Amino acid sequence: MITHTARPLKVVLYEGNGALPLPPEARLKVMTALLDKGYAVSRVTPTSVTATPSDDHTLLLLGTFPQRQAPALEDVTGRIQIETRDITDLDPETVVALVDKTRGDKPMNEPGKWKPWFPVIDYSRCTNCMQCLSFCLFDVYGVSEENKIQVQNNDNCKTNCPACSRVCPEVAIMFPKYQAGPINGDDVSAADHGREKMKVDISSLLGGDIYSALKDRSAAAKSRFSKERSPDKALDERKKCLTKLVSDGFIPMDVLASLPSPDEILRKAEVAKARAAAALAAQPGAQPAS
Amino acid sequence: MPEAPVLLYCRCAYAQVVPSGVKNAVLAQLCESGTSFETVSDLCEMAAHRDPRLQQLAQCGRLRIAACYPRAVTGLFHQAGAPLPEGTEILNMRSQTAEDITQQMLRPADAPLPAPAVAAAEA
Numbered sequence: 001m002i003t004h005t006a007r008p009l010k011v012v013l014y015e016g017n018g019a020l021p022l023p024p025e026a027r028l029k030v031m032t033a034l035l036d037k038g039y040a041v042s043r044v045t046p047t048s049v050t051a052t053p054s055d056d057h058t059l060l061l062l063g064t065f066p067q068r069q070a071p072a073l074e075d076v077t078g079r080i081q082i083e084t085r086d087i088t089d090l091d092p093e094t095v096v097a098l099v100d101k102t103r104g105d106k107p108m109n110e111p112g113k114w115k116p117w118f119p120v121i122d123y124s125r126c127t128n129c130m131q132c133l134s135f136c137l138f139d140v141y142g143v144s145e146e147n148k149i150q151v152q153n154n155d156n157c158k159t160n161c162p163a164c165s166r167v168c169p170e171v172a173i174m175f176p177k178y179q180a181g182p183i184n185g186d187d188v189s190a191a192d193h194g195r196e197k198m199k200v201d202i203s204s205l206l207g208g209d210i211y212s213a214l215k216d217r218s219a220a221a222k223s224r225f226s227k228e229r230s231p232d233k234a235l236d237e238r239k240k241c242l243t244k245l246v247s248d249g250f251i252p253m254d255v256l257a258s259l260p261s262p263d264e265i266l267r268k269a270e271v272a273k274a275r276a277a278a279a280l281a282a283q284p285g286a287q288p289a290s
Numbered sequence: 291m292p293e294a295p296v297l298l299y300c301r302c303a304y305a306q307v308v309p310s311g312v313k314n315a316v317l318a319q320l321c322e323s324g325t326s327f328e329t330v331s332d333l334c335e336m337a338a339h340r341d342p343r344l345q346q347l348a349q350c351g352r353l354r355i356a357a358c359y360p361r362a363v364t365g366l367f368h369q370a371g372a373p374l375p376e377g378t379e380i381l382n383m384r385s386q387t388a389e390d391i392t393q394q395m396l397r398p399a400d401a402p403l404p405a406p407a408v409a410a411a412e413a
Contacts, residue, residue, distance in 0.1 A: 024321060024322055027321045028317065028318050028321040028322075031317060031321060031329065032314070032317065035301040035303055035317075035329055035330075035331050036301065036303050036331075037331075038303065038331045038332075038335075039331060040328070040329060040330045040331060040343065041329045042326070042327070042328050042329070043320075043321070043326055043327050043328075043329070044326050045324055045325060045326045047324050047325065047326075048294060048324075048325050048326045109304075109335055109339075111303040111304045111331065111332065112304075114304070114335075115304055115305055116304050116305070116332060116334035116335040116337070116338045118338055120337075120362060120365035120366055120369055121365060121369065122361055122364075122365050123365075123368065150369075151369060154338050154339075174359075174361065174362050174365055176307075176334050176358060176359070176362040176363075176365075176366065177304075177305040177307055177334060178307075179307065181359075184307070184358070184359060184362065184384070185358065185359030185360075185361040185362025185363075185365070186359050186361075186385075187359075187361070
């Protein structure tokens, strides 16, 4: 389950006034264990303070305190509940368990259960051409009130599919969890830009846009249905087309498996195209449609 | 004397795209230093659901971030409605060495950025 709630707990590894410093090895192990469990952790030392305010309702201070006595603390504004725990000599697993217990049953995302996979737009490169909006069949993209392209539905994005990034003519779409550049956000070289301009992507494989290709195949399939009444043949055709895309590594198999039916693709493509056209027409300086 | 920057470390815990040797070494050296710092489990995960803490980080003045590609980090904050302030330094644990990163993260507030990091910060 992906939660969209704010993180329920802010953890502070407190080594400021009134606390003893943690042994360096223990500090690293505790910090690593909490981060790998999905918690955000601040370290506070006497010599410098963190400047980030706490938005969380619960602040959990972990530290090694004299006589192993964690002090009772209170937020003077009354907005934040402050919990304190002494972690002297506790191993990292026990510290994580203690933090989990303090969190209680409040939901939180955890590493390993979900991959944050969604496009990130580099607006310094984006020309608002709307190609991504026209291309994506999963309604990931939308248009702002100012008719600017934006990512609106992260959760609709298909994990490990960077197809929209490949069709972006300006190399402005990144997937930070992707392995290779420039899709991962690495600098865009002139060669990368040239390649994108050449559309070495799905289009070149099918002699046109993938959805147009699927649409054509849908039309062809319909025609065959009328002549041969053989839906199996049409399905075979589509499968061949998709298998090639997968074997060439352009789109993960499970993404293609989740594509809507050809008719639905056609409908969605038309809707997306119309949205993109409307957004482009609404941009300042746009030429009225003839 | 310039304001001391807030140091932020991203663990990239939701995907193994940052070399573990580098991210472990950077965290170890931050922990060994006497300085305060902020850590997050994964900036992408936070940006995915527009975690309000990103906004607070972006508003806390000067920031030095150890994460991944500056273009990606800048985009993540922007997309989450928390554009990074000008002058934010982003160090890339996917391409730089742990030594480079910790040197730059822990340098005094008034020390200039070495040349390659300036380029990264301006990306």
